[in-house]
Amino acid sequence: MxxxxxxxxxxxxxxxxxxxxxxxxxxxxxxxxxxxxxxxxxxxxxxxxxxxxxxxxxxxxxxxxxxxxxxxxxxxxxxxxxxxxxxxxxxxxxxxxxxxxxxxxxxxxxxxxxxxxxxxxxxxxxxxxxxxxxxxxxxxxxxxxxxxxxxxxxxxxxxxxxxxxxxxxxxxxxSECGGGPARFRIHVEPNSARAMLMPKMMYTYCKTIGKDPSNREACDFWHAPIEHEQWVYLGGVYKLRFQLGANLTPIEEFDFDRYLDGDTVVLRAKH
Structure with a gap:
């Protein structure tokens, strides 16, 4: 190829x-x-x-x-x-x-x-x-x-x-190119929580056009929720929040470029 x-x-x-x-x-x-x-x-x-x-x-x-x-x-x-x-x-x-x-x-x-x-x-x-x-x-x-x-x-x-x-x-x-983003195993704490991610670029896009990033329908760039021990393909800086039962945590930032392909990444919800 x-x-x-x-x-x-x-x-x-x-x-x-x-x-x-x-x-x-x-x-x-x-x-x-x-x-x-x-x-x-x-x-x-x-x-x-x-x-x-x-x-x-x-x-x-x-x-x-x-x-x-x-x-x-x-x-x-x-x-x-x-x-x-x-x-x-x-x-x-x-x-x-x-x-x-x-x-x-x-x-x-x-x-x-x-x-x-x-x-x-x-x-x-x-x-x-x-x-x-x-x-x-x-x-x-x-x-x-x-x-x-x-x-x-x-x-x-x-x-x-x-x-x-x-x-x-x-x-x-x-040029000669290898792989792109990496594959990670996500460890969610607490295990019952679900992690939700959106690329920081898309978060910025929503804010620029006047869409509330915390509203999943208006700013519909959030990825599907990630379960505990799920493998995902990610790269770059993301906005992160957690679903804890019926509640959502405040939006924070997480940089996946700090990790290597195959790493277990701990995403910890702040109570």
């Missing part, structure tokens, strides 16, 4: 299953009806979390080459964390918008760090981002052959390098 196929397969793992139909006044319905606004909120969140010049978590970006000089291997536009793996979020639309934002920001970062002149690559990335959002507005999702990819942007950048006779390494759409 080539790099692009591995990337797409890994991304589709968290996007393939359709989300339930959204209520007309819910946050997910707002997202489906206001895709460009939703994308702006999501992209701004990612840029602010990691810093616009550093959208990839530290240690995961490809090594730099001063002044873009060619070291003998291509510069990958997308990295292993690209595609929203830092934000496991149910629903094809959410994950697709996260993926576009991550791919655009990471590619900008890679090219800027390697000191490629902006006029060499900005039009190509702008075109990728515009076509990708147009495809989403047309109802397409990642995984379809007609969906725009970074391959076209990479080819355009490489053509610019050749046309100008520049001594810079060519670009490639994707």
């Amino acid at each position: 080539n790099k692009a196929a591995r990337f797409t397969a890994r991304l589709l793992l968290t996007t393939f299953f359709a989300a339930p139909a959204a209520a007309a006044d819910s946050a997910s319905h707002h997202m489906s009806e206001n895709i460009d606004e939703a994308y702006t909120i999501i992209k701004d969140f990612i840029a602010q979390k990691y810093g616009r010049d550093h959208p990839v978590p530290p240690g995961e970006a490809e090594s730099e080459t001063p002044n873009g000089e060619e070291p003998g291997y291509p510069l990958a536009l997308a990295q292993c964390s690209t595609g929203g793996d830092n934000y496991v979020s149910e629903g094809p639309l959410r994950q697709t918008l996260i993926a576009i934002a991550f791919m655009t920001l990471v590619a900008e970062q890679q090219l800027s760090r390697a000191k490629y002149p902006p006029d060499l690559w900005e039009p190509a990335l702008d075109d990728f981002e515009t076509k990708a959002l147009n495809s989403v507005n047309e109802g397409k999702r990642l995984g379809f052959e007609e969906w725009p990819s970074l391959e076209n942007a990479s080819e355009e950048i490489n053509n610019n390098i050749r046309t100008r006779g520049m001594k810079m390494r060519p670009t490639t759409p994707f």
